[in-house]
Amino acid sequence: MIIMGINYNSDKRIFHIQGKDVSYVIKANEYNDLIHLYYGKKIRHINDEAINTTKARTWSVIPTGSKDKYGIDSALLEYPTFGHTDFRNPALHIEQESGSTVVELKYHGYEIFKGKKGLEGLPATYGNEEEAETLEITLRDEVIDIYVVLSYTVLTGTNIITRSSKIINKGKETLKILSAQSCCVDFKESDYEMLQLSGAWARERNMMKRKLVQGVQSIGSVRGTSSHVHNPFLALLSPDSTENQGEVYGFNFVYSGNFIGEVSVCEHNRTRVLMGIHPMNFSWELREQDSFQTPEVVMAYSHEGLNGMSQEYHGVYKENLVRGTWKHKERPILINSWEATYFDFTRESIEGLARKASEAGIELCVLDDGWFGKRNDDKTSLGDWYVNKTKLDGSVETLAKNVEAMDMSFGLWFEPEMISPDSDLYREHSDWCIHVPNRSRIETRNQLVLDFARQEVCDYIIDVVSKVLSSAPISYVKWDMNRYLTDVMSMSLPAHRQMETSHRYCLGLYYVMEELVTRHKDVLFEGCSGGGGRFDPGILYYMPQIWASDDTDAIERLKIQYATSIVYPINTMGSHVSSVPNHIVERSTPLETRGNVAMSGNLGYELDITNYNEEEMNELKEQINFYKANRQLIQFGDFFRINNPFTDNRASWVFVSKDQTEAVLFNIAILGMPNPHDQQMKFVGLNPEFDYEIEGVEGIFGGDELMNLGLTLPVLKDYQSVRYKLRKI
Numbered sequence: 001m002i003i004m005g006i007n008y009n010s011d012k013r014i015f016h017i018q019g020k021d022v023s024y025v026i027k028a029n030e031y032n033d034l035i036h037l038y039y040g041k042k043i044r045h046i047n048d049e050a051i052n053t054t055k056a057r058t059w060s061v062i063p064t065g066s067k068d069k070y071g072i073d074s075a076l077l078e079y080p081t082f083g084h085t086d087f088r089n090p091a092l093h094i095e096q097e098s099g100s101t102v103v104e105l106k107y108h109g110y111e112i113f114k115g116k117k118g119l120e121g122l123p124a125t126y127g128n129e130e131e132a133e134t135l136e137i138t139l140r141d142e143v144i145d146i147y148v149v150l151s152y153t154v155l156t157g158t159n160i161i162t163r164s165s166k167i168i169n170k171g172k173e174t175l176k177i178l179s180a181q182s183c184c185v186d187f188k189e190s191d192y193e194m195l196q197l198s199g200a201w202a203r204e205r206n207m208m209k210r211k212l213v214q215g216v217q218s219i220g221s222v223r224g225t226s227s228h229v230h231n232p233f234l235a236l237l238s239p240d241s242t243e244n245q246g247e248v249y250g251f252n253f254v255y256s257g258n259f260i261g262e263v264s265v266c267e268h269n270r271t272r273v274l275m276g277i278h279p280m281n282f283s284w285e286l287r288e289q290d291s292f293q294t295p296e297v298v299m300a301y302s303h304e305g306l307n308g309m310s311q312e313y314h315g316v317y318k319e320n321l322v323r324g325t326w327k328h329k330e331r332p333i334l335i336n337s338w339e340a341t342y343f344d345f346t347r348e349s350i351e352g353l354a355r356k357a358s359e360a361g362i363e364l365c366v367l368d369d370g371w372f373g374k375r376n377d378d379k380t381s382l383g384d385w386y387v388n389k390t391k392l393d394g395s396v397e398t399l400a401k402n403v404e405a406m407d408m409s410f411g412l413w414f415e416p417e418m419i420s421p422d423s424d425l426y427r428e429h430s431d432w433c434i435h436v437p438n439r440s441r442i443e444t445r446n447q448l449v450l451d452f453a454r455q456e457v458c459d460y461i462i463d464v465v466s467k468v469l470s471s472a473p474i475s476y477v478k479w480d481m482n483r484y485l486t487d488v489m490s491m492s493l494p495a496h497r498q499m500e501t502s503h504r505y506c507l508g509l510y511y512v513m514e515e516l517v518t519r520h521k522d523v524l525f526e527g528c529s530g531g532g533g534r535f536d537p538g539i540l541y542y543m544p545q546i547w548a549s550d551d552t553d554a555i556e557r558l559k560i561q562y563a564t565s566i567v568y569p570i571n572t573m574g575s576h577v578s579s580v581p582n583h584i585v586e587r588s589t590p591l592e593t594r595g596n597v598a599m600s601g602n603l604g605y606e607l608d609i610t611n612y613n614e615e616e617m618n619e620l621k622e623q624i625n626f627y628k629a630n631r632q633l634i635q636f637g638d639f640f641r642i643n644n645p646f647t648d649n650r651a652s653w654v655f656v657s658k659d660q661t662e663a664v665l666f667n668i669a670i671l672g673m674p675n676p677h678d679q680q681m682k683f684v685g686l687n688p689e690f691d692y693e694i695e696g697v698e699g700i701f702g703g704d705e706l707m708n709l710g711l712t713l714p715v716l717k718d719y720q721s722v723r724y725k726l727r728k729i
């Protein structure tokens, strides 16, 4: 019998959260400390006496009033604080009026209920009474009278547990939160590798692994966005784990600003994972009766390796994070003007591009940067969200309608969070940007960041963007954000609260996004930040897809898309075919391979196809027809990684329909090999009992045969690729 949900054993004061194959167990002990007992493969019950992690060690500091040998400096704790005998980094750090930062949280009570509460002003996964069950444990510090509510939700039928915490000040003092992490998980041992998805602009989210050692290993961002540099994700992997086996624990932060993901190993080999808002340059004033809600961490457990963990994230993000009209709707194939024309276009040239695209079967034409104000390069006009009528020879409405007449829909690029010093908006409101008075305003890409910590700035942007969206049949928006935050200071806050600015910026951003996606609910929004600089679940709550990277080279994209899929569903990734040589790496790859890589995501084109000859157009049409015929499977089926481009000389992956009757496999060679070995492709995710036919290959193959013996691939030269379509017979 599968037991799922949350059980409380009142004799032992043990909380047992059970998912599909996972258990998470917590205990309120005799000292009212909230102790972590276990997180891992599902168990029926637990002998808590046997897992005694609260033994004092030589040199442990013993809390006053506890019996001999009780110490918490290497205990497994659920929400540790600083200054009271645990010396590891804490989950909560609060400065009080006295100047003290000592806080002692004790168990106070609990509540278990069906469903899941939303987090006010913040993105989060959701679930109704059938889909979710929640445990809230309340802790209290009796000296300053603060309450901390720890939330744990298990999503039905999954191995996902979400975490967040809320700090409530019921005392008389005005407190200052210096750090409030969203979750802490202490593991008994340290025999893990830490996986992170890190990189830089144009090479976002590369897979990097390291073995844990004593001390702190961390990833994070203080750039005001989750950033190209570290994705807000980390995982602990058991030493034997691979794509398809081994225990994996994933932690993903549902937030788009400064964050930290920290793994520390103490002197007794305990491992502590903390994830939350980065404490650097953060503080939050908490007056009497105020509360502070942390963003959410989504924890995924798998005992079937990284593919198993990805299945968990993909399932929950598709069903319980992404919202709105496009949640279950196939995403259109688009052509984007950026790499086709950059700033150099007219209404006529965009219509020419759209005409050719429509001939090939492309469904959406997106006009990227350059359509507003006086924008003919990146030096001007951000903030002036009105149409450049001279450049477009009329209104955006005329263009949108002309595109619609070609049987395509129309989309526009915006960068709503920015302001160019050379703009009417700046001339009118030069204090609306984030800046430090009496210091120079640091520009990058000739732009400054609007202060979204200010209500009037947010409301102005909602209004102007909304006006454009209502002025014409616009069915898609690319929401860009092209710089990090510097000189962080808001004119709306007093001196002692300036360190709230970055978080308030994020809250403002979420307010603006919520308002716009609600007002324009049928518009498909695609997030972007210089490519994938803000590819995080926070954005996915508002926008169902994100431009994965400015790097459109098919070979570079193998790594970016492979690693992005570790956490994020395929239908959240914008991926385009662009021209060769590639504009960033100057590599030339076959159109077939560019198509195969781009269609392993939400397919788009971003190149000038107006001069394509008949042969090239036919190839385009073939790709588009194939994608349309298999779009449901690719965007909504199950996805399994097979060959890893970080370690192999190729990448491969397979999409399998939910009923396992259809599959599409892609295999892309990186470099060819002289006098090559046979390359065998062992499929993953098929039904071993089913027999399949493969388009273009003679014979019938058992699912078991394809997964165990595999299929011998043709010899592939540099950058060549193959694609197989399988059907159950």
Ligand code: GLA
Residues within 6 Å of the ligand: 338, 368, 369, 413, 480, 482, 528, 529, 530, 531, 547, 550
């Ligand atoms: C960013 C985006 C690109 C493009 C340009 C336009 O770099 O990532 O896709 O939209 O801005 O300026």
